Amino acid sequence: MKKIIFALIVAAMGIIFPAAFRTMHHTSCANEQPNHSSFIIPHSSSLIPHSSLKPPIWGFFAHKRINRLAVLTLPPEMMVFFKPNIDWLSDHAVDPDMRRYATKNEAPRHYIDLDNYGPPFNNLPLGWTDALLQHSEIFGITEQGDTLGFFGPNDTGNTMPDDKKQAYRRFFIRQILPLYFTAQETVNVDSLLAFFSEQGCTADDTRPFVSGFYRDYLSEHGILPWHLQSMQRRLTDAFRARDAKRILRLCADMGHYIGDAHVPFHTTSNYNGQKTEQHGIHGFWESRIPEIFADEGYDYFVGKPEYVPDPQAFFWQAVFDSNSMVDSVLGMEKALSKSFPTDRQMCPDVRNGKPVLAPCRDYSAAYQDVLQGMIERRMRAAIHAVSCAWYTAWVDAGQPDLSNMNAPVATEAEIKEEEELKKNYQQGKILGRPEDH
Numbered sequence: 001m002k003k004i005i006f007a008l009i010v011a012a013m014g015i016i017f018p019a020a021f022r023t024m025h026h027t028s029c030a031n032e033q034p035n036h037s038s039f040i041i042p043h044s045s046s047l048i049p050h051s052s053l054k055p056p057i058w059g060f061f062a063h064k065r066i067n068r069l070a071v072l073t074l075p076p077e078m079m080v081f082f083k084p085n086i087d088w089l090s091d092h093a094v095d096p097d098m099r100r101y102a103t104k105n106e107a108p109r110h111y112i113d114l115d116n117y118g119p120p121f122n123n124l125p126l127g128w129t130d131a132l133l134q135h136s137e138i139f140g141i142t143e144q145g146d147t148l149g150f151f152g153p154n155d156t157g158n159t160m161p162d163d164k165k166q167a168y169r170r171f172f173i174r175q176i177l178p179l180y181f182t183a184q185e186t187v188n189v190d191s192l193l194a195f196f197s198e199q200g201c202t203a204d205d206t207r208p209f210v211s212g213f214y215r216d217y218l219s220e221h222g223i224l225p226w227h228l229q230s231m232q233r234r235l236t237d238a239f240r241a242r243d244a245k246r247i248l249r250l251c252a253d254m255g256h257y258i259g260d261a262h263v264p265f266h267t268t269s270n271y272n273g274q275k276t277e278q279h280g281i282h283g284f285w286e287s288r289i290p291e292i293f294a295d296e297g298y299d300y301f302v303g304k305p306e307y308v309p310d311p312q313a314f315f316w317q318a319v320f321d322s323n324s325m326v327d328s329v330l331g332m333e334k335a336l337s338k339s340f341p342t343d344r345q346m347c348p349d350v351r352n353g354k355p356v357l358a359p360c361r362d363y364s365a366a367y368q369d370v371l372q373g374m375i376e377r378r379m380r381a382a383i384h385a386v387s388c389a390w391y392t393a394w395v396d397a398g399q400p401d402l403s404n405m406n407a408p409v410a411t412e413a414e415i416k417e418e419e420e421l422k423k424n425y426q427q428g429k430i431l432g433r434p435e436d437h
Ligand SMILES: [Zn+2]
Pocket: 096, 097, 110, 256, 260, 436, 437
């Protein structure tokens, strides 16, 4: 009897949500990220990774520099609080990269594989809820062990009547969205059944699903521009509350992610040249070149921050601009590697106390030249964008007085957490994609 009822339910749901229904095996849902390794080691004309070394940690140098220089652009009303904390904001510009050694949820915040969605990017939802809604799938597991999927990314929703779409959206916001932030994937089966029941597709005393879960397909391709939107809101709240500690933490983190958004390799699935035999080009572009040349001649004068009326559009523009440069940064290195003497492309160097081979100074200079100042321009754009985001949050919070806020004191738990973070970084293996900082 149960089977018949269940079949009826399934059929009913199939009618209501025709394109949303399909079956699949539970275990095939897991998505594994390929574990590419890290720093640049030479091999004829290509840059080969070396697994025993940490990735170049925009590298640590550029992230710290971006946060420091962003502080110096702020108006006096903000400077009064930010200047005394400039060292902290600079030092902690790299915390998000360190967290990648502590939790696998951290990595997707640093990148977005835009090539997964376009061009053109017409169907890419710019808001977080819409994006997660479109790229998540809900599964119910039956007593018989069958796994049934609903509302997956293959379902464009076009076949769903509008009122059902709205009902699903409400269910999703209430039941699924909060799960993302807890990294929990189990869906409350009673809520799931209640939702189907509300939609008129369940039978009274039967329980067709014994458990439920959801999968988001967004994370595997990165969530950077969406994450920035949520950080902007949180930072605005922190200013509103005049919470010095939260302001500093969020500003340091935002500076990092905005920096990442300005790097072409943080916006493509070919994030380390692995698809074009240019392994290591990520660190070459964002770490090696700034480390060699930034102090020698980069112009960091970016002017005062401007108010950003639409942060969502602002953050998306940053990643779209970065993405528009991907072909050039790859193509130019490829061409250069063919014309430049092979034995003068990689040189011995020391990194994190270990001997490595890294792009030679002359080769780096040649790459920088063919890029015609692109790296300097992106670094300047990042500094300006960071100060604009901080400034906008402060303005949106009503321009609170920052002049007499208590200096934040770290609690014992926070000090411990920071030590733990450093320890994980020193010893640990990066969780998730390694070459995106
Ligand atoms: Zn990063």
